[in-house]
Every structure is written in structure tokens, then in C-alpha cells.
């Protein structure tokens with residue numbers, strides 16, 4: 132059992148991180164378990180901790196175990212239990228935590244899925260995941276949770292090593308306020324060794340003429356968005372960020388990086404479930420009764436209006452854009468198809484948007500607008516979208 136520490140309880144911002152991790156697993160595990168193309172799912176937790184806090188709440192490794200169990204149970208009830216094997220590999224530098232969490236995982240898993248507790252440095256663990264995943268067959272998919280105290284182990288090489296097979300999704304938690312606060316100082320005080328990990332992070336992920344390096348980043352949200360974009364590895368992967376605000380000066384972010392649009396959709400579903408404001412988790416807002424109805428205004432302003440302007444710009448720049456292209460665009464802009472549907476309804480009702488079928492026959496409002504992964508994967512370009520020009524002609 133790791134040393135008892137009375138302060139080792141789950142603070143609201145950590146709870147927000149764990150809630151999102153749980154929701155993401157519960158969104159994505161059933162998808163992977165239900166597809167005939169996947170026979171093995173491997174969940175890795177690079178910095179797992181002890182698994183249980185002193186207030187009894189579960190940390191990431193036990194949350195993953197609970198989600199796996201719950202989803203196996205659902206599959207068993209449906210009668211297709213033995214089709215997908217699942218493994219959970221957890222690691223921590225602290226041997227006491229690993230021993231404790233290993234026992235807990237054995238109890239929870241009841242041999243329904245394989246558990247492997249490891250006690251190595253994060254650097255070694257990153258190598259292990261890279262090696263293992265590169266030997267897997269095409270029928271494996273992996274999810275890696277990376278929850279360090281800082282960012283010194285988050286190198287471009289380590290992250291890319293996890294993602295390189297394009298069969299892995301990464302969820303990474305970072306204390307972004309620390310990065311944000313010292314970004315200018317790290318570039319200016321080049322002899323200050325305490326800035327070395329941050330300097331390394333910045334120079335690896337950003338070019339010298341980028342907004343990040345030329346002090347053009349306006350605020351913490353802009354900063355998080357720049358980091359998110361850098362984590363796309365020049366557009367090779369989809370990326371997303373969920374902001375977690377602990378107080379006025381401390382922000383964290385949970386980043387998603389993955390090769391598959393459906394993984395992004397599942398992360399965004401988890402994100403929006405926890406993020407009705409469109410601004411991430413904010414400790415102040417976690418007790419909504421204190422703020423009453425004001426929240427709805429923030430919500431509408433920060434979600435719909437932003438998406439509406441993005442959609443209008445996109446359609447106006449690409450007349451006759453298809454439902455398949457718009458599905459991907461909406462997700463890449465960090466929104467869900469559901470958010471877009473009501474915007475399309477409004478634009479059609481007010482005569483601003485014209486929707487055609489593939490034979491260019493004008494349609495009215497269309498239920499759902501075919502903005503689904505099913506249509507995306509089959510490249511079913513069923514609809515074409517065009518903004519109405521001023522004189523009303525096509």
C-alpha cells in the first residue's frame with residue numbers, strides 16, 4: 132500500500148480530467164469492441180498513480196478497469212463476449228503504487244481482461260509501448276493515457292512513437308498554465324537551465340516564426356489551441372483539447388491525438404458532454420446554482436455563433452461542398468454534427484442556405500443532413516451545400 136497522505140484526495144480539476152477519461156473510454160471502447168476489424172484492444176496508462184485516493188475515489192487505472200468491465204458486461208449480455216480481447220498495462224515510477232494498483236486490478240479484472248502492472252521510468256514505458264504496438268497486427272487498436280506531473284517527458288519523439296502505427300489514440304494531460312506563463316522567459320533567458328524542458332518542448336513543436344514563438348498568442352485559450360494544432364503533427368493526426376480551469380491562474384488541458392476521425396468524434400462527444408459552456412471545465416461553474424440562468428447565454432454565444440460563422444465561411448469558400456466534407460470539417464473545428472444541424476435548419480428557413488442532392492435538385496430542410504461517420508466512411512456524398520448569393524441565383 133502506498134504511503135497514506137491525507138491530502139491525496141481528488142481535487143475538482145483532477146475529477147474533471149478523470150470524468151472526461153471515463154466518458155471517452157465509455158464512448159470508444161464499445162465502438163472498438165463492435166467492429167469486426169478489431170480483435171484486440173490495448174489500454175496503456177504511462178503514469179498510473181496508486182489507483183485509489185485517500186477519499187476512496189478511483190484514479191485512472193481503476194477507472195479504465197471499471198470501464199472495461201462495464202463494456203464487457205454489455206457485450207456479454209448481447210451474447211458476443213469472446214470476440215475482443217482487452218489488456219490494461221499500467222506503469223508508475225513508484226514501486227509501492229504499482230504493487231498496490233496491481234493487486235486492485237487483479238481483483239477488479241477477475242481474469243476477464245489481462246492486467247500488467249509495470250514499474251519503470253516513463254521514458255522506458257514510452258519505448259515499450261512503441262515497440263509493442265509496432266509488433267501488433269492490423270487487428271489491434273491501442274489507447275494510451277499520459278498523465279504526468281509536468282511536461283519534461285513529453286517529447287515529440289515520445290509522442291510520435293506512440294502514434295506511428297496509426298492504430299493508437301493518445302489522451303495527454305498537461306499543466307498548460309506553466310507552459311504559458313514561462314514561454315517568453317524560456318526563449319529570452321537562454322542560459323537559465325530551469326527553462327530547459329520548456330525550451331525543448333517549444334523548439335520541438337513550434338517553428339521560430341510561429342505565433343507561439345513570436346509572442347502573438349493572445350491568451351491561455353489561444354495558447355491551448357496552438358498546442359492542440361502542434362499535436363496534429365502537421366495535420367497527420369486529428370487533435371482536440373478540453374480545457375480545465377482550476378482557478379484564475381491555473382489551467383490544464385486534456386489533449387486528444389489520433390489518426391481516426393471516429394476517435395475524434397468519440398472524444399468530442401465526451402468533451403461536449405462535460406463542457407456545456409464551450410469553454411471547458413471551470414471550477415466556478417461546477418456549482419451551477421451559484422450562477423443560475425446566466426450560463427445559457429455564455430453557452431449559446433460560445434458554441435453556436437462560433438460554429439455558424441465557421442460554417443458560413445467554409446461553404447462560401449467551397450460552394451457545393453458535400454455532406455462528407457462538412458462532417459469532417461465540423462469535427463476538425465471541434466464541434467459535433469448535432470451542433471451543426473440546428474444551424475443548417477435556421478439557414479435553410481431564412482433562405483440563406485441552399486441544399487441540393489447529387490443530381491443538383493434543390494432540397495428543403497433535410498433530417499440530419501447525412502453528417503455521420505457511416506456516410507463519411509462510405510464516401511456517400513448525398514448532399515451539396517451552397518450559400519445563396521445576394522440576387523438569389525445559384
Ligand SMILES: C[S@@+](CC[C@H](N)C(=O)[O-])C[C@H]1O[C@@H](n2cnc3c(N)ncnc32)[C@H](O)[C@@H]1O
Pocket residue numbers: 149177178179180181182189190191192222223224225228251252253254278279280
Ligand atoms: C499525476 S500522477 C498520475 C495520476 C493518475 N493518472 C490518476 O489518475 O490518479 C503522476 C504519476 O507519475 C508518477 N511519476 C512521476 N515521475 C515519473 C516518471 N519519470 N516515470 C513514471 N512515472 C512517474 C508519479 O509517481 C505519479 O503517480
